[in-house]
Amino acid sequence: MLAVKNLKKRFGDVIAVDGISFSVLENETVALLGPNGSGKTTTLRAIVGLVLPDEGEIYINGVDVIREPKKAKGFLSFLPQRINMYENLKVIEIIEFFRKIRNLPVQRVEYVIEMLNLKDILNKYASELSGGNVQRLGIAIAIMPDVPLLILDEPTLSLDPEGVMRFKSLLSSLKGEGKTILFTTHLLNEVDELADKVGVLVSGRLIAFEGASELKKKLKFESKVYLVISNMTDRFVDVVLDAGALDVKRNGTSMIIKADSKDMLDIIFKLKECGAKIENFQTSSQSFEVVYQKLMEEYHGKKD
Numbered sequence: 192m193l194a195v196k197n198l199k200k201r202f203g204d205v206i207a208v209d210g211i212s213f214s215v216l217e218n219e220t221v222a223l224l225g226p227n228g229s230g231k232t233t234t235l236r237a238i239v240g241l242v243l244p245d246e247g248e249i250y251i252n253g254v255d256v257i258r259e260p261k262k263a264k265g266f267l268s269f270l271p272q273r274i275n276m277y278e279n280l281k282v283i284e285i286i287e288f289f290r291k292i293r294n295l296p297v298q299r300v301e302y303v304i305e306m307l308n309l310k311d312i313l314n315k316y317a318s319e320l321s322g323g324n325v326q327r328l329g330i331a332i333a334i335m336p337d338v339p340l341l342i343l344d345e346p347t348l349s350l351d352p353e354g355v356m357r358f359k360s361l362l363s364s365l366k367g368e369g370k371t372i373l374f375t376t377h378l379l380n381e382v383d384e385l386a387d388k389v390g391v392l393v394s395g396r397l398i399a400f401e402g403a404s405e406l407k408k409k410l411k412f413e414s415k416v417y418l419v420i421s422n423m424t425d426r427f428v429d430v431v432l433d434a435g436a437l438d439v440k441r442n443g444t445s446m447i448i449k450a451d452s453k454d455m456l457d458i459i460f461k462l463k464e465c466g467a468k469i470e471n472f473q474t475s476s477q478s479f480e481v482v483y484q485k486l487m488e489e490y491h492g493k494k495d
């Protein structure tokens with residue numbers, strides 16, 4: 192659906208985007224993360240044709256964004272980071288305004304009111320809206336055209352925890368409709384639930400681009416499993432260690448196993464093969480924030 196190849200953009204002395212390449216497949220949801228100023232917005236603005244790259248190519252549905260911007264833009268809708276609302280218009284008037292200038296059917300107004308749950312604020316003036324509601328209205332306007340690709344710059348900005356939950360369910364509805372979504376966010380803890388893949392940008396470079404769980408595996412994240420085995424014996428401790436566990440603690444019929452995430456499933460299978468009767472099973476996994484910190488440390492370690 193979207194292919195970005197060796198994208199470079201410089202503003203004077205600042206290299207905003209430094210040769211990044213990635214693809215977003217049809218119906219995939221991808222989140223771009225990275226510190227302030229790492230090039231996320233510039234990347235999105237280049238994709239939607241608002242920034243002319245110095246080098247590189249961008250294709251949407253096989254159409255070259257630089258050569259055929261009008262045709263390429265027909266496939267997408269964009270939520271910019273800063274939304275200017277018409278302060279003296281009501282929410283419903285703003286939605287209607289955007290519907291008319293885009294020549295969309297009236298049903299799309301009903302659709303966005305329903306999707307963003309805007310009923311309660313339709314008659315409020317834009318000047319009266321809270322930051323979170325301005326954001327909801329912005330998202331509503333962005334998803335109003337029925338296009339296959341949605342590019343959203345910080346859609347989760349100003350949303351409270353409930354707003355983030357609603358955004359999560361909105362993303363899954365949009366995914367259900369077959370949309371492809373690329374968005375930027377600073378929500379590290381939620382990102383693995385929000386996106387199929389995560390791209391991490393640092394100083395204009397893409398240092399990671401894959402599924403959150405693959406990243407955890409790659410970075411050799413330890414996972415911890417708590418088991419209760421009704422027929423527990425010391426032998427099971429040896430089985431777990433032989434199967435590659437990093438640490439095992441046994442207490443009566445319970446056991447806590449620490450292992451690389453990638454090895455954990457094999458360890459549990461070995462236990463089952465050796466006759467362990469597993470009565471209870473609980474896992475604790477790392478939040479993406481820890482993965483992000485590790486990626487940053489590795490990046491800065493390599494750079495120094």
Ligand SMILES: Nc1ncnc2c1ncn2[C@@H]1O[C@H](COP(=O)(O)OP(=O)(O)OP(=O)(O)O)[C@@H](O)[C@H]1O
Pocket residue numbers: 202205206207225226227228229230231232233234
């Ligand atoms: N129009 C512009 N003129 C000059 N410099 C710019 C312009 N747009 C972006 N930059 C610079 O390019 C770099 C990347 O900015 P960009 O907005 O793409 O980062 P970002 O990752 O989206 O940051 P944030 O998380 O704060 O939104 C920054 O150093 C920024 O100051």
